[in-house]
Amino acid sequence: MSAETDMIKLYSTRILALASEIPHTTRLTDPDGTARRRSPLCGSTVTVDVKVAxxxxxxxxxxxxxCALGQAAASVVGQAIVGLDRATxxxxxxxLLAMLKDAGPVPTSPFDGLAVLEPARDYKNRHASIMLTFDATLAALDEAHVLT
Structure with missing residues (x-):
């Protein structure tokens, strides 16, 4: 497969659609926890606010x-995140990390929509951007003192 064909597969129509449909894009005015994570390799950033009950x-x-891959991950996570506990x-x-780094299975529900990112396994330089939303969310939960 050529590099151009690989990139077309990587940036599929579904990934681009998810990237344009990110939910919860309004920052919270009174969060219990906030965290910002940045990928030093590409400069992508995600800031997350959580309110916990x-x-x-x-x-x-x-x-x-x-990038579109990080945005797609944020979209899938954002669609599922409200109502979840820290352990989930x-x-x-x-x-997700196992799927990307170790060719593990796709994440289970409620994050099974992340299967769309399977083609990114071969692009290690994109993994950090894809992981940002989860990393920022967990850090925000830590700030809110939510234990597993």
Missing amino acids: DGRIAAYGQDVKA VQRGRDE
Whole structure:
């Protein structure tokens, strides 16, 4: 497969659609936790705000400045995140990382939509951008003192 064909596959129509449909793009005015994560390799950044009730994410806001792959990941995570506890978010992060780095299976529900990013396995320089939303969310939960 040529490099051009690989890139076309990597930036599929579904990935581009997800990138244009990121939910929860309004920052929270009174969050319990906020975190910003940046990929030093590409400069992508994600800032996440969380409001927590009974150990679960009650409200979520994110500001995503990333490539289409990072945006697609933020879209899938954003669609599923409200109502989840820290352990579920951590599991989703771990499963996504295993899919990308170790050719593991696609993440389980509610993050199974991340399967669209399987073609990114071969592009290690994109992995950090793809992981930013999970990393920022977990850091924001840590700031809010939400334990696993």
